[in-house]
Amino acid sequence: MLRELCVADLLALRRASRVLNILVTENAPALVRYWVKHRLGNLHLQLYPAPRPDAIDFPFLLTMRRRHIASIRLTRQLANHLVGEPQEHKQLWTSVYERMLPLVFGVGYFLDEHRRLLLERDLGHIRPRSRIGYHVRTTGGITNQERKILKNLDAPLRLQYFYMYCFIVQVLLRKLRPSSRTGAVEKFLRGWSNQPACSEDIAFLLILGGTGQIAKLLACPMYSDRRRYLLAYRTHMSPHTSKCWRRHWKDAGVVSPALLDDIPCTQIGITQLDQIWVPLIAHMMEPGARNFTEQERIRYDELKMSKKFINEVMGYDILRGRAADGGESDDEHEP
16 A cells, blocks of 8 residues: 555655554665665666665655656656657657656766765865865866766666767757857847857756756756856855855755865866766777777767767657757747
């Protein structure tokens, strides 16, 4: 009976009485394992295993469920970007959505681990107090650490995960630059910037925000809304410009009070946008490496030139002659 309830109902049931609270709590490990296996999927436990058997509890399930929901939301936005609203092309939309969802979840795992490594590197270390002050800077890639992350992804699908990541970055870049078909006067009247969003801000959102924040940004219907959201996210993370910065850093994975207290006196390095994942795959594609077959290397070189990574993910030419980033935005038709 408890298995048939959703997570929200189980949490509400715990608050109904002491007896029900004990009942749900004692059965929590079995309920969580059932939910993860039958409602979420084996990929979740494969990438985010519990540190020990008794750690499979409701907080563990809620964290896993939050990652799952973030992947669902981002996959919906990407499917809408490719084929339009589901009401227009229901069968095609469903096919695209089901194909992309596990790959988007894998990309989310890669970004989560990348963020964890950066925060472990920059938080909690003793520094000269003469350099007190919160500061975010861009740094080079962490190829060796990324290699360890990649080992947790299924070997036959590693290129698929990477191509999915490249497509997500393409969509982000496209959605954060003004339409090329909009004149200077119209851009001025709408308050649009003539310059696309800087790569540092995009990398900041990509690494610290992960799939959840990417999905929220892409859900903004207008270009100006997306640019405001990008700026607001970085502003809310700064202890100097936001009162709720602790909550946002907790969402990014910094839950220790001591580490949170360290943030106002920390310089945090964010990997440059073109140094995330790309150098690792390029190194693995070198002639002397044995990570990929010759056919995969040839296809990789072709995709680097065409930028049509999503076609490789879907297995057919879903772009149908459009640009690799999905073509021009519809922003020029917005009221």
